[in-house]
Amino acid sequence: MIYRLLALVAASFLVLPNSAQAKWRVAESDYFVVYADDSEKDIREFAQMLESYHAAMEYVSGRTVPKPSPSNRVTIFAVGSRRSLQKLYGENSRYIGGFYVPRAGGSRAFVPDIRMSNREPTASMRTLLHEYAHHFMISGSRFAMPRWINEGAAEFFASAKFPANGNVVVGRPANHRANELFYADKVSVRELFDRELYAENRGKRYDAFYGRSWLLYHYLTFNQERQGQMRAYLAALVGGQDALDAAQSAFGDLDQLEDELDKYQRAKRMYNFTISPDKLETGAITVREVSEGHDKVLPLQIVSQRGVNREEAIELLEEVREIAEEYPADAAVQAVLAEAEHDAGNYAEAIAAADRAIAANSGTKNAYIQKGYSLFRLAADAEDRGKAYGEAMVPFSKLNKLENDHPLPLIHYYRSYAERGLEPPEQAKHALERAAQLAPFDQGLWMRVGRMQAQEGKIGLASHSVRPLMANPHGGRLAAEARRFVAALEKAPEGEPFDVSMLSSMPVVEIVPTDGDDEGASEPDGADESGNSGGA
Template sequence: MKYWVAILALFALASPARADWYEASSEHFVIYADDSEKDIRRFAENLERYHSAMAYILNQKLDAPSPSNRVVIFVAGNQRDIRELAGTKDKTLAGFYLPRAGASRAFVQDIRNKKGYPSFSTTVLLHEYAHHFLISTTRYEMPRWMSEGAAEFFAAASFNGDGTIQIGRPAQHRGMELAFADGVSVEQLLDHELYESSRSGRYDAFYGRSWALYHMLTFSEERRGQLGQYWLKVAQGTPSIEAGREVFGDLDALDRELDAYLEQRRMMNYVLKPEMIPFGPVTIRPLPKGEAEMMVVRMRSQRGVDEETAGEVVEDARKIAAKYPGDAGVLTALAEAEYDAGNDDAAIKAADAAIALDPSRKNAYVQKGYALFRKAEDADDKNAAFEAAMAPFSQLNALENDHPLPLIYFYRSFLDRGEMPSESARHALEWAYQLAPFDKGLGMNVAMMQAAEGKIAIARDTLGPLSADPHGGGLAKRAKLYLSQLENATEGESWRPSIVVVDIPEIDADDGED
């Protein structure tokens, strides 16, 4: 995975929508695609089967997410469209995922429902959802090899015509890597500092070997239970390489065993029958003409824009909105584009119009709240301004009690007017992170709040997974720095960091490298 902070490229807005757009809504996903209703339904059902399969294999029962905390998937076109949307020329980019509280977004290529092994774009999505699922089920950090090995293990899945799903198949998309890329030893997998120091700069087999080790430890009779024992030791604070030697024994011998394992002609995998992986209904909604025409604008906005591209997007949004003044979906997207362009009053006006037409449009409340918060920063009477800014978030909370954004902005409403957050506001921020543990920036804010309250041990527990995040970039570095500083902090005494690290990537794009 790579972090792309490049600016959003133009996304072919001149071309009209190619087909009818549909929204597929299920318990864990919302999918937007201009494809056939049949293919979209099958795609949504397969993703729900995948979620159920992970829950079954890992023996994890997750509560259903609040509606706005589901993963929203935009089927954005071909690989070139994905590159333009991501703002990169990297030809290996197959899709990307943005984990954000109340706004997790995945962008994938056109749907290709295949029997057997899925298309590469689907594999990328399955890999990212595996990360999303694993983060949501445990707060114990995984070593990088294990995190990537697990995601690769689950992403190597097959959806069969009889409703069965196979999990843990040989990772075909890693075949060339394992055969021709620079080798990575088990010792390097377990000791990430050693791996980083010995990298040649060339493409290597880190992900393929991580998958292979995870797969072998999952199915090997001789090593049954060792993967769990290893992870437990790491979670208890034992360095990964030490835990590996204690649990796995001679690592050179394990390396040879892994090589032999990869030379097998057949490998085990899980085959789960339909009755083992039940899932809820999928609801399909055809998008009205205006909302369908606005989808490209919506994707650009929710991917993220800068000052220049925000101006381009809002101009396109206004043109479409002028044609469909009575479409609540169009007006909601217009409100977001106006807010991104810095036009707070226009954003509020569009959001109010959308809510008047359809009070269930949750993003309209969000965009109105965002705009009011920004206006409140310069208000003479900040107390009154921030109280007014909380109104749309309170309305949103009434629509969806566990939407994380009203909880986050309740906390912010104190900070932004220079006041100490109340106890209920602090609890609200912690609850938001419970609802959205995949949002690492939110996790950092929670950890700093806990440390400022003198809850040093709890803050360290919160920072642990952030510091070990293999894709955390600057945020992971900051978490490691704070953890080291907290070693000398006194429980019960307020603590604040002495150094601030600011190189935090904002966008997490998957190029198929993990």
């Protein structure tokens, strides 16, 4: 997928695991797909742990996240080592223990390995659990939660433990935040509640935002005298109260809350939730070995799906072609080749490889996707663009028959009109909105939906669609763009088409600070020019 990766070099293609002894396996469950060159036992246990973690979050939070369509599950690649992971990530990877790229129909997470010590997650595993907690919360609600709750809840759940008896323990002390809490710059409760106040007071040193967010979330969850106050706080925010006013109405004297939180930080013992297996509903897990050809090409597929630019794609393509020549009838290999050819700009070759994959196995979904992407690229420059876009929709229509709730056919149905400068029919507009509902974690897709709704004059609906992006826990360009968009919508009259082009002339004010999380990172929405992102 064409996604800017600044420091990936050809040598990094070779550090991913694929020794003569290794054998890649894939585990599939209701919410996850896991690829690892590990034993059947280990990969099954890992998949079960993830499913139990998801079920534990549902049990504790009271939220139910509907089972996603197969392509909207989170796919996890275990790349073999932290060094391999950091090479895959690219620049500024020194402290990266794992990362997550949310995309409609293609969310990917990358971790070093799937092993745990004494059923205790490693630092890299906590990164995965932290990011999946964000994924879970976004999938379960479109409400724009404050950043401290986003991060506090993610830390609360990510400190989980998975005893051999099948229990899941969540809400344990976040011991990995201990040094931060005691030695980093303190963040007051007022600064947690008020994003602008935090940005104003934040210094250049690493501070305790993550630790204090966890501490406050944990305290409000277990303190009996403050039960219900967090819900009241969120209700006040939904009702339109200012951030600090909402906090004071729910929690009372904030100085008293500050004192209580400082005392709680020094507590020698804390509560947690221990959830027994009979309360954790999980589905079946299947594990299989991948084909011989797929086993050889999987390390290259991982690099491709992490994201490469055109130059890197051309280097990668040479290695993929060598393997594909060896396995011309292996559908998985030919689908990887189709993706590599597309990323290198060889659209006719990508279509041919996709056709070979489909001929070998008509259920190879990525082959339909890559063929559709390449046909869309060719359609942009076709003489008869109407006919070309119609042909480009054919593989997506076939994909839709294979998986009715796959978001990419819905997105590209809308694009087949928008990219020709035509007004999409209502059915196409509804299709784009449905795709966003199926993939609520794709921030770029929701931005596109909001822009479409604003252009229709549906100002309130557009604001509702975009506002959660402002609270993206990892901030970034899209969060700043969302704040700018929402500010403009507040001045726009309902029912009158909004000129989205005016947004480009408005200044971007970035007030969400860099995370400073030394354990992991989440990629931005993944929208780009390639069409390989659901949000593009």
